[in-house]
Amino acid sequence: MIYLNNAATSFPKPKEVQDAVMASFSGPLVHASRTGLEREDDDIVYLCRTRLADLFNIEDPLQIVFTSGSTEALNLAIKGLPLEGGNVVITAIEHNSVIRPLKTLEKEGKITVTVVECDRNGYVYPEQIAEAIRDDTRAVVVNHCSNVTGAVLNIAEISKIAHSAGAYFIVDASQSAGAIPIDCKNWDIDLLAFTGHKSLFGIQGIGGLYIKKGIEPKPLKVGGTGILSELLLQPEGMPIHYEAGTPNTPGIISLYAGVQFLLQTGLDKIIEHKKKLYQILFDELGDNPDIEIYSPTEHTSYSNFCFNVKGMVPEEVGYVLEASFDIWVRTGLHCAPLLLPYLGVEPWGTVRASHSYFTTEEEIYKFIDAVRKITLIPKRK
Amino acid sequence: MKVVKQKKVDDCYESSNTVDFLLSAPITKDFVEHLGKLGKLLLFEEFDIPYFKVIVKGEYTIKGAFGRKTIRILLPEDVENYPLDPLVQHIESFKIVR
Numbered sequence: 001m002i003y004l005n006n007a008a009t010s011f012p013k014p015k016e017v018q019d020a021v022m023a024s025f026s027g028p029l030v031h032a033s034r035t036g037l038e039r040e041d042d043d044i045v046y047l048c049r050t051r052l053a054d055l056f057n058i059e060d061p062l063q064i065v066f067t068s069g070s071t072e073a074l075n076l077a078i079k080g081l082p083l084e085g086g087n088v089v090i091t092a093i094e095h096n097s098v099i100r101p102l103k104t105l106e107k108e109g110k111i112t113v114t115v116v117e118c119d120r121n122g123y124v125y126p127e128q129i130a131e132a133i134r135d136d137t138r139a140v141v142v143n144h145c146s147n148v149t150g151a152v153l154n155i156a157e158i159s160k161i162a163h164s165a166g167a168y169f170i171v172d173a174s175q176s177a178g179a180i181p182i183d184c185k186n187w188d189i190d191l192l193a194f195t196g197h198k199s200l201f202g203i204q205g206i207g208g209l210y211i212k213k214g215i216e217p218k219p220l221k222v223g224g225t226g227i228l229s230e231l232l233l234q235p236e237g238m239p240i241h242y243e244a245g246t247p248n249t250p251g252i253i254s255l256y257a258g259v260q261f262l263l264q265t266g267l268d269k270i271i272e273h274k275k276k277l278y279q280i281l282f283d284e285l286g287d288n289p290d291i292e293i294y295s296p297t298e299h300t301s302y303s304n305f306c307f308n309v310k311g312m313v314p315e316e317v318g319y320v321l322e323a324s325f326d327i328w329v330r331t332g333l334h335c336a337p338l339l340l341p342y343l344g345v346e347p348w349g350t351v352r353a354s355h356s357y358f359t360t361e362e363e364i365y366k367f368i369d370a371v372r373k374i375t376l377i378p379k380r381k
Numbered sequence: 382m383k384v385v386k387q388k389k390v391d392d393c394y395e396s397s398n399t400v401d402f403l404l405s406a407p408i409t410k411d412f413v414e415h416l417g418k419l420g421k422l423l424l425f426e427e428f429d430i431p432y433f434k435v436i437v438k439g440e441y442t443i444k445g446a447f448g449r450k451t452i453r454i455l456l457p458e459d460v461e462n463y464p465l466d467p468l469v470q471h472i473e474s475f476k477i478v479r
Contacts, residue, residue: 315399316444319444319453320428320432320444320446323430323432323444323445323446323449324425324428324429324430324431324432324446325428325429325430326429326430370428370429373425373427373428376425376427377423377425377434378423
């Protein structure tokens, strides 16, 4: 099998991650604060926060809250901040994990939502966001990297725009975390949501939210914390204020191993490899008259090759790739429904092939060969 | 050939109109030709694993690949409302020669 669906979830995981997860089942996963000092995994939860802080340039690791993934993190940010009575600016490249919580609030009459357009590659110019901001804009929520085309937005610039309007700045880093550099401190990000199971190489069910000091969204959930049990209300400290319930320790262990792998390998090296594969895709398929490419050649994560075979619905292209060539991609709307009209791909969406650090050149050439053969299938008129 | 299982495909789009059939045996060229009696057969034998489509005009499209045990059927309307029994009967009328 050739796996080109890493934008959905990464596969394979580094061996270090597999080993760490398997090892986690060799003993009881009890709360770190209750175990002896000889247990090596005592501080794994804190160590994971520190490695994430290194990766995202966050000064205080305790400002990172673990969640089940980006969706929970974004729900916590969006539902926890005082947005009621105001406007929220988003972009056309947002994922449903942003769109749906905001549209739900809008339906309840609590907020209004403004959607900023993108170009045909999914790029949003910062000045367009500036133009969309209103007097009552309370937050700007943007996708750092499109999960469809791989377009990467200028977060530093958008941050300045949001803050000059006095709005919260929330970044969805689901696709960018572990794929491209993120700098929470210098980009002055208020809240950053990330998932662990994509480019951070963890398992599914773990993610997190960075919350800048001084910003205090209401928690999504309250309950047991394993410590300070005498309190009848949720403890106030970070990150426990937001982490009620038994932590996903196997997930955190996997995330720690994944981030360690990233830091030890070097993000530059990972990006360089993906860029090389991306270049091959454009060199080989870029001028093919039967193929329409939506991914950009600049402002890109080099991870997603988003395309259609002219005259064919993407579902069929994906089906043939899997059934006849054992190549796994993703087809359809990719949970980003606002983007479709800007790419001109309504109603069927696109094919998305997303490679990873573990994808080989040989696999990419097999994919290219398969796509060329698929273009021979008779087209719809 | 038996239809062992039917599964409505849940994906981003056109999902309510798509159903997969799990078959009791791998797909052979003879079986594909049997399906081809229903409409227009398109065969792509140059693919790594040969691919086929059977277009039954105004009804549905069947697609699959040799050696697999699943075929996909794209229907003109929701799976729940579409009578699939005639197609199942046609599939199950195919005798596997061992």
